Amino acid sequence: MLTKSLAALGVVVGVSSIGATSASAEDLTLCWAAWDPANALVELSKDFEAKSGHKMSFEFVPWPNFADRMLNELNSQGKLCDLMIGDSQWIGGAAENGHYVKLNDFFEKEGITMDDFISATVTGYSEWPKNTPNYWALPAYADVVGWTYRKDWFERPELQKEFMDKHGYKLDAPKTLEQLKQIGEFFQGREIDGKTVYGAAIYTERGSEGITMGVTNALYNYGFKYENPDKPYDLEGFVNSPEAVAGLEYYKALYDCCTPPGSSDWYMSEDIDAYKSGQVAMQMNFAFIWPGVEADPNVGGGKSGYFTNPAGPGGHFAQLGGQGISVVSYSDKQDAALEYIKWFAQPDIQQKWWDAGGAPAFKAVVDAPDFVSSQPFAQTFLDSMAIVKDFWAEPAYADLLLAMQSRIHNYVIAEQGTAKEALDGLVKDWDEVFEDEGKK
Numbered sequence: 001m002l003t004k005s006l007a008a009l010g011v012v013v014g015v016s017s018i019g020a021t022s023a024s025a026e027d028l029t030l031c032w033a034a035w036d037p038a039n040a041l042v043e044l045s046k047d048f049e050a051k052s053g054h055k056m057s058f059e060f061v062p063w064p065n066f067a068d069r070m071l072n073e074l075n076s077q078g079k080l081c082d083l084m085i086g087d088s089q090w091i092g093g094a095a096e097n098g099h100y101v102k103l104n105d106f107f108e109k110e111g112i113t114m115d116d117f118i119s120a121t122v123t124g125y126s127e128w129p130k131n132t133p134n135y136w137a138l139p140a141y142a143d144v145v146g147w148t149y150r151k152d153w154f155e156r157p158e159l160q161k162e163f164m165d166k167h168g169y170k171l172d173a174p175k176t177l178e179q180l181k182q183i184g185e186f187f188q189g190r191e192i193d194g195k196t197v198y199g200a201a202i203y204t205e206r207g208s209e210g211i212t213m214g215v216t217n218a219l220y221n222y223g224f225k226y227e228n229p230d231k232p233y234d235l236e237g238f239v240n241s242p243e244a245v246a247g248l249e250y251y252k253a254l255y256d257c258c259t260p261p262g263s264s265d266w267y268m269s270e271d272i273d274a275y276k277s278g279q280v281a282m283q284m285n286f287a288f289i290w291p292g293v294e295a296d297p298n299v300g301g302g303k304s305g306y307f308t309n310p311a312g313p314g315g316h317f318a319q320l321g322g323q324g325i326s327v328v329s330y331s332d333k334q335d336a337a338l339e340y341i342k343w344f345a346q347p348d349i350q351q352k353w354w355d356a357g358g359a360p361a362f363k364a365v366v367d368a369p370d371f372v373s374s375q376p377f378a379q380t381f382l383d384s385m386a387i388v389k390d391f392w393a394e395p396a397y398a399d400l401l402l403a404m405q406s407r408i409h410n411y412v413i414a415e416q417g418t419a420k421e422a423l424d425g426l427v428k429d430w431d432e433v434f435e436d437e438g439k440k
Contacts, residue, residue, distance in 0.1 A: 025053035026336045031070055031081035032323075034060035037141055037288055040356040047352075048343045054336050063268065064208050071398070074099040074328070082331040083340055085140050085323045088124045093395035094326065095128035100136040101327040106338055107135060112345050118142060120388045121361035125324030130393065137324025138341050139361035141288075144384040145217050145319040147180075148275060148293055149173060149282045151305035153192060162186075173307035177221060177250060180282070180310050184258030187281035199258030201271040201283040202251075206409040209401055210267035212391065214284060215251045215408050216319045220389050221312025222247030233439045235430055240423035243314050248419040250312075252412045264413045275299065284309075286321045287384060290377040291357045306380040308387065320388040322359070396433050403429035 030045075032038045038060045045056045059080060061069045067087065073080055074094065086094060094100045103126075107113065114122045114135060121139040128136055153159065154171050163171035163186055174180040184199025191197070203214025216224075223243025228234035238244070260279055263270070268285055275283040276296050294300045309318035325344065327337040343349060350362035354374070359381070365371065372379045392400045404426060411422035434440045 025055065026333045027055045027057060028082045028333055028336055028340060029057045029059055029080060030083040030085070030325075030340070031059045031061075031073070032085040033066040034062045035288065036292060037358050040353075040358050044349070044352060044356050044358070045340075047349065048340055052336075052339055052343065054339070056340075067208065067398070074330075077330045079330055079332065081328045082333050082337045083325060084328050085325045086137070087323055088320060089391050089393050089397045089401070091125065091128045091136055091324070092393045093397060095134070095136045096395045098329055099326075101329050101334060101338075103135045103138065103327070103341070104133070106341070110342050110345075112138070112342070116363055118361045118363060118366070118385060120320065120385060121322060121324075124320050124388070124390050124393075125322060125361075128393065137326040138345060139322075140325035140344070141322050142359045142361040142381075142385055143286045143288050143321030143323075144381075144388050145213065145284060145309055145321060146287050146290075146380055146384045147173075147282055147284055147307045147309065148290070149305050149307065150280075150299070150303065152303040153187075153281055154305070173305055174310045177218060177310045177312045181250070181254055181257065184254065184282065188258050193278075195278060197278065198260040198280050199282065200254065201263065201266060201274040201280045201285075202254060202259060203267055203271070203284055204255065204259075204263060204409070204413055205265050205267035205270075206405055206413070207265075208267070209405065210265075211408050211412065212401060212404045213267075213319050213321070215248065215412070216389070216391065217284070217309045217317075218251040218254070218312065219244055219247040220317035220319070221309070221315050222250065223312075223314030226392060233434045235427045239427050239430065240420065244423055245419045247312065247314070248408070248411065248423060252419070255412055287377070287381050288321070288359065290381070291375070294376060302376075306377040308380055308384045317387050317389045318384050320390040322361075394437070396437050399433045400430055403433070 032041070038058070042058055048054070049056055070084065070086065071090065114126065117139045121142050123130055125139045126135045126137045128134060160171050167182055171183065174183055187197055188199040189196060203210045205211055223241060224247055225238040228238055260274060268289070271283045271285050272289055274280050276299055278298065290306060293304050325341060327334055327341065331337055347362065347364055350360040350365050353360045354365055360366065366382060372382070391397070394400060407422045407426045407429065410416040411419060431440060
């Protein structure tokens with residue numbers, strides 16, 4: 001959610017003389033979300049400016065508004081963005097609607113091969129149709145939902161003893177969803193250092209994608225499937241299977257038992273704040289937050305640990321995050337934008353991307369012998385990326401997401417109806433979307 005040996009460092013050729021292909025210097029604008037990795041990319045891109053002569057500008061939009069702002073830009077055929085680091089779910093619509101430049105010929109010309117990137121990120125960020133060699137982006141930022149926990153709290157002898165006496169196993173990073181819930185219950189309402197704390201911060205936000213990016217980490221691991229593996233767009237009995245119903249009931253139970261008061265509309269930033277301020281023992285969040293956790297004076301420096309999304313009775317998966325970088329087809333500076341892609345694909349730049357706080361999908365970086373020891377969370381990152389699954393990347397993904405956000409939030413947070421009714425309703429909603437798209 002990762003790669004081969006350092007021998008692969010020589011596979012991308014011709015990228016050290018980027019400037020030689022530039023007829024004249026141009027100003028390029030790269031569009032992405034406003035978050036810490038984007039700031040790291042600004043610094044990294046100074047190398048590109050120095051080598052190419054092009055000047056980089058950046059348009060960063062906060063995550064809650066990112067999709068609306070950038071999808072509107074693409075749909076209006078705007079010329080603001082020359083390069084777009086777009087979400088994984090956009091790839092189908094961007095390809096079919098002509099928003100992105102297809103990169104196959106460029107990759108072949110420059111010796112850039114998708115074999116050098118983590119396979120899950122190629123499928124998730126680059127391919128449309130999925131599992132075909134049609135590429136619309138270069139994997140740019142590998143991300144996945146994982147968990148952070150207060151290792152210093154877990155290791156307290158008195159808590160270790162109390163938990164062992166109660167549950168018969170060591171208080172440690174949970175291996176299963178059931179253990180996760182038991183640990184959440186153990187910390188819920190407990191007093192630590194004179195402060196009342198809670199079990200876990202999870203995703204519950206309704207307005208964009210939050211609760212969907214959270215609940216899937218339970219649904220997948222109970223047996224939820226987006227469709228019949230043998231019949232595309234056949235949803236009945238898969239989206240709303242008994243196993244999927246149990247997974248949704250689990251997520252509601254986790255919310256009810258183990259989250260802080262007032263956490264009914266939380267996503268990435270709220271979970272981060274709750275964790276760093278010492279409110280919760282564990283937090284669900286994308287891996288991009290882990291460098292910031294390590295650097296935080298309150299929870300970093302060995303006080304925190306990291307674990308993959310725990311397994312459930314129906315499997316072991318984690319929700320894919322992350323993005324690919326694409327050339328916008330409406331740009332008048334496509335040649336210069338392709339130079340940026342070529343530069344970014346260099347092995348040494350991919351290594352610097354990791355060192356700067358990015359998350360490369362380049363196999364030679366993540367499979368290097370010293371990668372696991374480079375950060376306390378590096379092994380968890382590798383293990384998590386190995387079990388990823390993603391939301392729909394269909395052109396109608398926004399309508400599919402809107403329906404899921406509503407159905408799941410109404411059940412988990414607003415306590416409307418049953419889990420079965422919520423998923424039955426979701427099947428109905430999604431069937432209507434696919435009928436409108438002519439898929440059924």
